[in-house]
Amino acid sequence: MKTIWKNNIKSFNKLNKNIKCDTLIIGGGIAGLWCAYNLSKQGQKVCILEANKVGSGVTSGSTAILNYAQLIIYDTLIKKHGEKVAKRYLDDTINAINQIKNVTESENIDCNLNKTDFVLFTTKTCGATKLKKEKIALEKLGVETKFVELEELPYKIKKALSIKGSYLLDPLLLLNGLTNYVISKGGEIYENTMVTSQPDGKVIEVDGYKVEAKNFIIATHYPYINFPGFYFLKLYQSQNYIIVFKPNEKQKNFAANTTYECIDKNSFEYRRIGKNILCLGPDVRTGTKPYISKYQIIRDHLNEYFEGYEEIFRFSAQDCITADGLPYAGLYSDFLDNVYVLTGFNKWGITNSFITAEVICNKILNKSNKKQENIYAPDRNNFFASIIKTIENLGVDIAGWSNNLLNVDSKKITRIKNNQGAVVKINGMRVGVYRNENGKLHIIRGTCTHLGCALRWNKDENSFDCPCHGSRFDINGNILNNPAIKKAEKIKT
Numbered sequence: 001m002k003t004i005w006k007n008n009i010k011s012f013n014k015l016n017k018n019i020k021c022d023t024l025i026i027g028g029g030i031a032g033l034w035c036a037y038n039l040s041k042q043g044q045k046v047c048i049l050e051a052n053k054v055g056s057g058v059t060s061g062s063t064a065i066l067n068y069a070q071l072i073i074y075d076t077l078i079k080k081h082g083e084k085v086a087k088r089y090l091d092d093t094i095n096a097i098n099q100i101k102n103v104t105e106s107e108n109i110d111c112n113l114n115k116t117d118f119v120l121f122t123t124k125t126c127g128a129t130k131l132k133k134e135k136i137a138l139e140k141l142g143v144e145t146k147f148v149e150l151e152e153l154p155y156k157i158k159k160a161l162s163i164k165g166s167y168l169l170d171p172l173l174l175l176n177g178l179t180n181y182v183i184s185k186g187g188e189i190y191e192n193t194m195v196t197s198q199p200d201g202k203v204i205e206v207d208g209y210k211v212e213a214k215n216f217i218i219a220t221h222y223p224y225i226n227f228p229g230f231y232f233l234k235l236y237q238s239q240n241y242i243i244v245f246k247p248n249e250k251q252k253n254f255a256a257n258t259t260y261e262c263i264d265k266n267s268f269e270y271r272r273i274g275k276n277i278l279c280l281g282p283d284v285r286t287g288t289k290p291y292i293s294k295y296q297i298i299r300d301h302l303n304e305y306f307e308g309y310e311e312i313f314r315f316s317a318q319d320c321i322t323a324d325g326l327p328y329a330g331l332y333s334d335f336l337d338n339v340y341v342l343t344g345f346n347k348w349g350i351t352n353s354f355i356t357a358e359v360i361c362n363k364i365l366n367k368s369n370k371k372q373e374n375i376y377a378p379d380r381n382n383f384f385a386s387i388i389k390t391i392e393n394l395g396v397d398i399a400g401w402s403n404n405l406l407n408v409d410s411k412k413i414t415r416i417k418n419n420q421g422a423v424v425k426i427n428g429m430r431v432g433v434y435r436n437e438n439g440k441l442h443i444i445r446g447t448c449t450h451l452g453c454a455l456r457w458n459k460d461e462n463s464f465d466c467p468c469h470g471s472r473f474d475i476n477g478n479i480l481n482n483p484a485i486k487k488a489e490k491i492k493t
């Protein structure tokens with residue numbers, strides 16, 4: 001994955017022998033590494049199996065703000081889950097921020113952790129009402145915030161809420177520090193090792209080798225086991241497109257001490273990276289029909305308000321979103337022995353991975369806090385909190401499966417110009433086609449290898465994306481994002 005962060009994490013071998021450990025962690029992102037750190041600290045021998053490279057997943061596309069004011073969350077959590085649960089989540093997040101800071105200090109992890117002022121703002125009247133409600137919700141939960149006047153933003157705003165206690169960091173430098181710690185405690189890491197099978201309670205077979213462990217943690221971002229667990233019914237993926245830019249001379253100090261996040265639909269976030277500014281564009285469900293270039297939306301915004309800016313880097317990333325607004329951590333399923341999962345970080349995975357890793361590790365180490373465990377339990381059933389999103393997800397799944405069967409939105413291969421792609425029908429088969437700059441065709445099957453939804457062409461990233469669960473494939477069928485664990489088949493021209 002393209003990343004703005006410097007990756008100096010060492011490389012590790014592919015799994016090439018049978019291994020044994022206390023806990024096997026599948027996935028080497030921030031979630032897997034927090035689990036590995038916690039368990040190693042408690043004297044466990046851990047092994048990590050990573051499909052690509054440690055830190056090559058979503059963590060490398062994070063904007064990495066540590067913050068408890070996660071847009072309009074507490075007003076929603078109180079309505080959906082009640083005050084106690086909302087308070088627990090708030091306290092857990094504040095604790096995670098403090099603990100992350102402590103870990104970086106105690107383990108000497110230099111990850112550019114810096115304090116930032118944080119401001120949530122709106123340009124709309126309805127947004128001002130939402131912000132007022134969020135302020136009241138935060139106060140109910142014991143956090144004082146204040147409305148502030150903003151001069152710095154280059155456009156008019158309606159209301160702005162200032163939040164204390166936020167930090168910025170470099171997620172790959174943090175991951176590097178955690179990796180070094182785990183290795184120093186005797187942990188083993190294997191890269192380029194994709195796990196596709198299910199653990200049977202004591203052992204899992206990977207690439208013909210046996211891995212024996214007392215516990216298994218699935219930290220693969222989107223869980224790769226569909227049955228049991230049914231995580232494909234509980235999660236969808238939401239993508240953001242990001243442009244990092246150098247501001248013009250007049251705006252060179254913009255966002256120098258403050259991180260800004262707009263709460264309105266189709267809005268932007270600004271976060272400083274050294275001399276440059278990272279502008280995060282609107283949320284889009286992965287695989288949404290690509291009518292307009294998502295990068296162009298950000299460029300239009302920058303042209304209007306940051307005239308004379310210089311584009312430095314662009315990338316996109318996606319995260320798992322849960323139906324009821326809280327992450328999942330705990331037993332993967334009652335039907336899988338000793339298998340745990342942490343996922344569904346709702347774009348706040350630097351802190352949420354810390355919280356959920358603690359929940360799982362406490363469970364493994366028999367130090368569970370039942371109340372906390374129940375809040376994040378993957379099998380929690382809060383019907384009213386999740387019903388709307390669950391129906392929405394089911395609707396997208398049904399549309400994706402039907403599109404695949406009916407080939408609804410196919411167009412003709414002859415209409416695809418150079419440097420363009422589309423999903424089309426050839427001899428009754430749905431295929432993804434990309435015509436390169438020389439007119440050469442790259443053709444893959446147009447059906448997602450995860451659960452069979454119809455793929456869609458993403459012209460911003462030259463990829464074929466699944467709207468159902470967010471798997472993404474490049475023009476040669478290689479997996480860019482899971483839950484798919486199988487490449488899309490290449491079709492000979």
Ligand SMILES: Cc1cc2nc3c(=O)[nH]c(=O)nc-3n(C[C@H](O)[C@H](O)[C@H](O)COP(=O)(O)OP(=O)(O)OC[C@H]3O[C@@H](n4cnc5c(N)ncnc54)[C@H](O)[C@@H]3O)c2cc1C
Pocket residue numbers: 026027028029030031032049050051052053054055056057058059060061062063064065066067193194195196219220221224238239240316317318319343345346347348349350351352353482485
């Ligand atoms: C645009 C964007 C901005 C964000 N900004 C913030 C922010 O400001 N603050 C914040 O707190 N959070 C933020 N987040 C969220 C946070 O970055 C993510 O939630 C977090 O990085 C996810 O970490 P992870 O370890 O679950 O996933 P990953 O980093 O993707 O790690 C999972 C790893 O598992 C591996 N894997 C997958 N399948 C297999 C398999 N079958 N076998 C072996 N290995 C496998 C992958 O290769 C990958 O390396 C943001 C997210 C996005 C998308």
